[in-house]
Amino acid sequence: MAKTAANRALPEERDIPSKGAATRALIMETALGLFNEENASDVSTNQIAAEAGISPGNLYYYFRNKEEIIRALFPAIRDGIAEPLTYPKGEPISAERMANDYVSAIEVLWRYRFFFSDLIGLGQRDPELGAMIQTLQDDTIVTMADMYQDIMDQGDMVPVGQKTNELLALNSFLVWFSWVSFMDRASDPRKKREQRLADGALACLAIIDPYLKPAYRTAVHEALEALMNRRQKTKPKTRRR
Amino acid sequence: MAKTAANRALPEERDIPSKGAATRALIMETALGLFNEENASDVSTNQIAAEAGISPGNLYYYFRNKEEIIRALFPAIRDGIAEPLTYPKGEPISAERMANDYVSAIEVLWRYRFFFSDLIGLGQRDPELGAMIQTLQDDTIVTMADMYQDIMDQGDMVPVGQKTNELLALNSFLVWFSWVSFMDRASDPRKKREQRLADGALACLAIIDPYLKPAYRTAVHEALEALMNRRQKTKPKTRRR
Structure with missing residues (x-):
């Protein structure tokens, strides 16, 4: 009809x-x-x-129109962000899971890099999408703060007050969301994609690093390194941009 | 002629x-x-x-053309960023100076917010400006790392290795540069400009907070609060956007 x-x-x-x-x-x-x-x-x-x-x-x-295509891509972006940050309640966040999730989060940035490198412009050209982006931003910061609270509760992070925790979540969010734009402008474009993803995960991790208990911090960094080494070995040498 | x-x-x-x-x-x-x-x-x-x-x-x-106007604005943006980060060598960085400089840095963001909220687009539409932005980015990160090294050298910051210091500088840069875009998308647009500037300074400061020695950290935060209180009192109530 x-x-x-x-x-x-x-x-x-x-x-x-x-x-x-x-x-x-x-x-x-x-x-x-x-x-x-x-x-x-x-x-x-x-x-x-x-x-x-x-x-x-x-x-x-x-x-x-094009806006409708972008809005159709949005749920996958939103879920790609939310999924690594969502833990089954009561289950401890292991160092391996933590490392894996930081890499996943950066992967989402890379897969949808057009989105993260032009958040402002996209929101301005399509107010409906702008509202979706704003909600995504607010939700992500809250979810990150909750995740940090869980790591404190399981005893792997030095307890901080709510205000500090919100600042940690905000800064992690800002570093993470601006990573792709930064990579685009970075002066060493020859650096391999995999290395850049690892750099992004390390930069995000650096926000909470000083608050992680030493044993957990070491375990997360070791897991991150092992994960990146494994990925570099298994990835095909040539790949579509 | x-x-x-x-x-x-x-x-x-x-x-x-x-x-x-x-x-x-x-x-x-x-x-x-x-x-x-x-x-x-x-x-x-x-x-x-x-x-x-x-x-x-x-x-x-x-x-x-318009690009030439933007490029003419660039030196003031560059100097506005570099000036608060540049200390006379050998002179210690006081807590007051540090607080003042964090606010100045956020002020520059606000004054030239069109620039910081569209770095990618501006660089794409004018490759000459794009190259200037890239140099600015590289220089700013190096200058920030140097500043943190100076604070370590004067004994007010826990010494960290070069790699960590570079990450701290990078993250401070990313939080600072993305602050205006974030404010634009923030869900509480009624928040007063002054409070938002203070929030930005606090977010940047939070990157190195855990590395500052307790007495210095307290002094910087007190200086920042005093500065923002003074500014709120002296600023006219109505102002052009």
């Missing part, structure tokens, strides 16, 4: 057959690749359709 | 009489105000000329 553009359902709500779901995923993945290479503001829906090998009309069946 | 646009001297190099210098300063200050309100990318040279009350032709006598 035909609907007007104004009142038709959002793509998520439509009853999309499996071929449709595949096309939708293809559009989103293609758009993500182009956004990361050229910035979202410089990429047109026509360009996305061409790169995906579909007609512009077919793209418009799934997404009304 | 008429020159072609291609080979005429840069504005800085021209022999501008004092009325010209005043017009040039007016254009720059007007542009800064508009950039801060609407983002540099949305402001046209015609808009700047209209707001400054001069003809577009008069503006073009001083600046070929």
